[in-house]
Amino acid sequence: MTLDPRYPIGKVQLVDYSEKERDAKIADILFLPRMLEYAVLNLDESQIQTPYRDGGWTVHQLIHHLADSHMNSFIRFKLALTEENPVIKPYLEDKWSKLADVSNVPINISITLLHALHHRWHRLLESMTEDDFKRTVFHPEKEKDITLWDMLLIYAWHGKHHVAHITTLREQNSW
Numbered sequence: 001m002t003l004d005p006r007y008p009i010g011k012v013q014l015v016d017y018s019e020k021e022r023d024a025k026i027a028d029i030l031f032l033p034r035m036l037e038y039a040v041l042n043l044d045e046s047q048i049q050t051p052y053r054d055g056g057w058t059v060h061q062l063i064h065h066l067a068d069s070h071m072n073s074f075i076r077f078k079l080a081l082t083e084e085n086p087v088i089k090p091y092l093e094d095k096w097s098k099l100a101d102v103s104n105v106p107i108n109i110s111i112t113l114l115h116a117l118h119h120r121w122h123r124l125l126e127s128m129t130e131d132d133f134k135r136t137v138f139h140p141e142k143e144k145d146i147t148l149w150d151m152l153l154i155y156a157w158h159g160k161h162h163v164a165h166i167t168t169l170r171e172q173n174s175w
Contacts, residue, residue, distance in 0.1 A: 005165075006056075008165060009161055009164045012161075013153070013157075014153055014154075017130060022133070026125045026156075028156035029121055029122050030118060030119075030122040032070075032114065032160070033111060035159070037111055039166040040059065040107065040111075040166060043175065047059065048107060050169065052165040052166065053169075057097060059107075060107055061097045061102060062162050063107040064097065064105070064107070065102075066114060066159060067113045067114055068091075068096050069093070069155075070118070072091065073155045074121045076088050076137050077125075080136060080148050081128075085136050085145060088138065088139055090139070090140065128148070132148065133147065134148070
């Protein structure tokens, strides 16, 4: 069986709410910045500019993408907790990955940002009740409501998904 390089840990699995699953996913949010830091430890600039697969983003772009994506998700959580089913604003990830704040900024800036962001996000998630996780946002591109529970599952997976892109690249190249 050939591993799909786009999904080194498989696709996200949406499961029913449970306290055990909740605690595990909240821990994933808390620990992502450390996992990411470890994944890029001792990589040189040439390695950081290497795409994780043919046609894929570079390690550099992946790290800045995680910051962009997770900032958006954190804001979406806050909107859903303070408004009734707010419409979220999709964004063009590929175009964002080519902007100057990605191409001209070292990865440590986004890693530092992720440490602060995930600390706040973790605190917010810990304070949420089961009913809070049932709150929704409306995604206009998908034309459907998404619960905060499903968003937690998606973003806990999302961080590990991109870390696995980097660690798989390292393994393949014996870095």
